[in-house]
Amino acid sequence: MSSLKTGRKKAGESPSIVWLRRDLRRDDNPALAAAAARGAPVVPLFILDPREKIGAASRWWLHGSLAALSENLGRLGAPLILRRGAPMDVLSALAGEIGAGAVFWNRSYEPQAVSRDKALKASLLESDIEVRSFNASLLAEPWEVKTGSGDPYKVFTPFWRALSQVPFDTPLPAPGKLAGVGGVATEGLAGWNLRPAKPDWAGGLRDTWSPGEAGARSRLEAFIESAMQDYPRARDLPDREGTSRLSPHLHWGEISPRRIWQSVRHAQGGGTASEAFLRELAWRDFACHLLYHWPEIETENWKREFDAFPWARNEAAFDAWSKGLTGYPIVDAGMRQLWQTGWMHNRVRMIAASFLIKHLLIDWRVGAAWFEDTLVDADLAVNRSSWQWVAGSGADAAPYFRIFNPVLQGEKFDAGGDYVRAFVPELGKLAAKYIHKPWEAPRSVLEEAGVVLGETYPAPVVDHRQARERALAAWRDIRNG
DNA sequence: TGAAATGTTGGGGCG
DNA sequence: ACGCCCCAACATTTC
Numbered sequence: 001m002s003s004l005k006t007g008r009k010k011a012g013e014s015p016s017i018v019w020l021r022r023d024l025r026r027d028d029n030p031a032l033a034a035a036a037a038r039g040a041p042v043v044p045l046f047i048l049d050p051r052e053k054i055g056a057a058s059r060w061w062l063h064g065s066l067a068a069l070s071e072n073l074g075r076l077g078a079p080l081i082l083r084r085g086a087p088m089d090v091l092s093a094l095a096g097e098i099g100a101g102a103v104f105w106n107r108s109y110e111p112q113a114v115s116r117d118k119a120l121k122a123s124l125l126e127s128d129i130e131v132r133s134f135n136a137s138l139l140a141e142p143w144e145v146k147t148g149s150g151d152p153y154k155v156f157t158p159f160w161r162a163l164s165q166v167p168f169d170t171p172l173p174a175p176g177k178l179a180g181v182g183g184v185a186t187e188g189l190a191g192w193n194l195r196p197a198k199p200d201w202a203g204g205l206r207d208t209w210s211p212g213e214a215g216a217r218s219r220l221e222a223f224i225e226s227a228m229q230d231y232p233r234a235r236d237l238p239d240r241e242g243t244s245r246l247s248p249h250l251h252w253g254e255i256s257p258r259r260i261w262q263s264v265r266h267a268q269g270g271g272t273a274s275e276a277f278l279r280e281l282a283w284r285d286f287a288c289h290l291l292y293h294w295p296e297i298e299t300e301n302w303k304r305e306f307d308a309f310p311w312a313r314n315e316a317a318f319d320a321w322s323k324g325l326t327g328y329p330i331v332d333a334g335m336r337q338l339w340q341t342g343w344m345h346n347r348v349r350m351i352a353a354s355f356l357i358k359h360l361l362i363d364w365r366v367g368a369a370w371f372e373d374t375l376v377d378a379d380l381a382v383n384r385s386s387w388q389w390v391a392g393s394g395a396d397a398a399p400y401f402r403i404f405n406p407v408l409q410g411e412k413f414d415a416g417g418d419y420v421r422a423f424v425p426e427l428g429k430l431a432a433k434y435i436h437k438p439w440e441a442p443r444s445v446l447e448e449a450g451v452v453l454g455e456t457y458p459a460p461v462v463d464h465r466q467a468r469e470r471a472l473a474a475w476r477d478i479r480n481g
Numbered sequence: 482t483g484a485a486a487t488g489t490t491g492g493g494g495c496g
Numbered sequence: 497a498c499g500c501c502c503c504a505a506c507a508t509t510t511c
Contacts, residue, residue, distance in 0.1 A: 403484070
């Protein structure tokens with residue numbers, strides 16, 4: 001590093017490192033665009049930090065996303081470099097190897113990343129390397145949206161109003177051609193073992209998803225073309241392709257929220273339907289806004305009175321929930337969709353999360369951790385704030401006494417039962433009338449459908465009515481101190 | 482981005 | 497014709 005301390009190298013000579021993290025794309029990538037504009041050769045770098053826990057489904061996704069990015073960047077002329085280690089060590093080593101004059105990245109807003117990046121920036125600057133960071137993953141940065149008195153928002157609707165007033169930057173085009181640096185050592189993606197081997201449980205993921213920038217773009221186009229018009233109604237029906245399914249692409253930054261915003265706004269015939277979709281997109285910004293300003297919501301109840309909540313320790317109940325064997329078909333269908341495809345429809349996430357928290361009285365953090373391991377779109381800010389929303393412990397949360405009835409929710413949003421049949425095949429022959437409450441079906445109906453409760457499909461692990469009363473009683477206790 | 486309990490209303494059957 | 501009861505349908509309150 002000593003040679004770097006002799007003074008800032010002139011742009012055009014010393015290469016730029018673009019440290020890619022959750023921005024695995026070329027389009028609308030401000031750090032990449034800035035490196036291209038700087039004029040010097042560009043070395044795109046991805047660092048796998050072994051200390052950073054990444055869920056199993058997310059690791060699978062990351063492999064695909066890096067493979068796609070590597071191919072795309074190679075075609076642009078600047079091959080992606082892959083390295084493992086602590087970011088500080090990797091960056092300073094690589095900077096030394098190539099005599100880097102600049103390191104650019106796009107900002108991350110998670111508590112750990114903020115402090116890590118702050119330290120990194122200081123260290124690199126000390127080595128006389130130019131450091132610049134950008135916003136690539138949010139519509140507006142967490143500090144750009146403020147109340148009249150300058151505070152962060154705690155409630156979504158006013159946040160949404162304020163966010164709509166922020167003049168977003170126009171999305172940047174992908175760089176056409178990049179000058180690379182030859183002979184830079186890179187690790188092999190296959191050696192990172194991001195994909196499961198034995199057993200290979202990723203078949204359902206492969207069938208469902210196309211990680212990478214191209215997959216993200218075609219999802220967006222398909223959504224705008226065929227689903228957006230009916231979005232306000234169909235988004236709540238889990239057996240339809242009524243939602244965009246862009247969440248995993250957004251998490252890894254394969255597509256930019258501003259690109260989505262712009263494409264949706266420019267689409268013909270959007271109107272109120274597109275407004276409803278952009279509102280949901282803004283929930284993602286809101287979650288990051290909350291986590292940035294209240295980093296403790298990752299692990300602590302935002303409403304501290306929930307600290308006294310008598311969470312149950314019940315391995316058997318958690319096991320039934322996570323495997324989709326609760327005996328409540330809509331819950332089980334959701335949990336199996338998650339296990340098989342790495343994704344769960346949003347309506348069903350609320351039902352399944354409510355069931356774990358309120359029917360089984362299991363701590364929301366336990367559910368959040370399970371989701372983080374199994375979701376391809378696992379995102380700390382979105383996941384944690386959503387679980388707190390369901391638990392009633394969050395900032396802008398549903399009240400605790402709002403307890404979903406899994407039977408009614410099923411009948412309302414999966415009236416024909418097709419969602420249940422798709423993921424709970426042992427109920428496949430049961431008529432819609434009973435598919436959300438097989439325990440109420442007459443003996444003859446069950447027989448004809450080949451269902452034996454307690455054998456081919458579980459009896460309910462808890463009685464809804466009793467579980468509801470128990471949850472309300474527990475909540476009354478903590479309220480009364 | 483609930484559900485269940487409780488309250489109110491109004492039509493129709495019936496003595 | 498009239499009052500009474502029943503109960504579905506809708507509205508309000510409570511958890």
